[in-house]
Amino acid sequence: MPFQCIWLKFNGSWPLKTSSKKPKPGMRYNMFAVTYSLWAWYVIVLVGITICFQTAFLVKNFGDIIMITENCCTTFMGALNFVRLLHLRFNQRKFRELIKQFAIDIWIPDNLNANIAKECRKRMTTFQVMTVLLSCLILMYCVLPLVELFWIVGIDASIKPFPYKMHFPYDPNKNWIRYILTYLFTAYAGICVVTTLFAEDSLLGFFITHMCGQFCLLHERIDALRNLTNKQTSFGKNMDDQIKQMRSLKQASEHHNKLIW
Numbered sequence: 001m002p003f004q005c006i007w008l009k010f011n012g013s014w015p016l017k018t019s020s021k022k023p024k025p026g027m028r029y030n031m032f033a034v035t036y037s038l039w040a041w042y043v044i045v046l047v048g049i050t051i052c053f054q055t056a057f058l059v060k061n062f063g064d065i066i067m068i069t070e071n072c073c074t075t076f077m078g079a080l081n082f083v084r085l086l087h088l089r090f091n092q093r094k095f096r097e098l099i100k101q102f103a104i105d106i107w108i109p110d111n112l113n114a115n116i117a118k119e120c121r122k123r124m125t126t127f128q129v130m131t132v133l134l135s136c137l138i139l140m141y142c143v144l145p146l147v148e149l150f151w152i153v154g155i156d157a158s159i160k161p162f163p164y165k166m167h168f169p170y171d172p173n174k175n176w177i178r179y180i181l182t183y184l185f186t187a188y189a190g191i192c193v194v195t196t197l198f199a200e201d202s203l204l205g206f207f208i209t210h211m212c213g214q215f216c217l218l219h220e221r222i223d224a225l226r227n228l229t230n231k232q233t234s235f236g237k238n239m240d241d242q243i244k245q246m247r248s249l250k251q252a253s254e255h256h257n258k259l260i261w
Contacts, residue, residue: 002202051078054166138193
């Protein structure tokens, strides 16, 4: 799997491995599964609350086109990935089955075909570049307000900057504890949003890349079978060769059916 998928695990969106045996109530796995599920819902609530703060700012400054434009970028991106997080949480079983089926039927290891596996890794470079660019984006949102706080407005400013344009139902500037907790809360929500974005897109790209690789393998098998048929002038007369080729053709057909279904 792409290294970006580790963020799906950090965000609580990765499906846990199920055991064939029914776990006992006192097993450590049960505790971990419950904790992981609670963490996943915390991340979803975290992102949802931050979106509410941003939406409140949007409503408050509805007449200011510049403020609305600046706010809508982060608000809509957050809303999109909020839906993604909910979708992944509610479809954990299907997600687990999809990954399992992919590992069995689609994934191309080096020992199967080294050239095609290398080509699949090469095509994932685009998603690595995308990951770097989006990581720089969220770092800018999280770090630049701190630069503004310490070097521009000053730490004694009555209104301190935050990662995004937000309106709060309380005064986060009342003291440093409120400001730090609010800043960390909203900043991590943005990190969850961006990392889910590039992790899920990278996973989808990984699936598509290896699917295309499987079609390349299928193409090679059909070409090899066709070349073998052309070389055998006795095809149709030698029953053993005919049965062997029909068996190879059936295997290629089954391979194709696995890919499209």
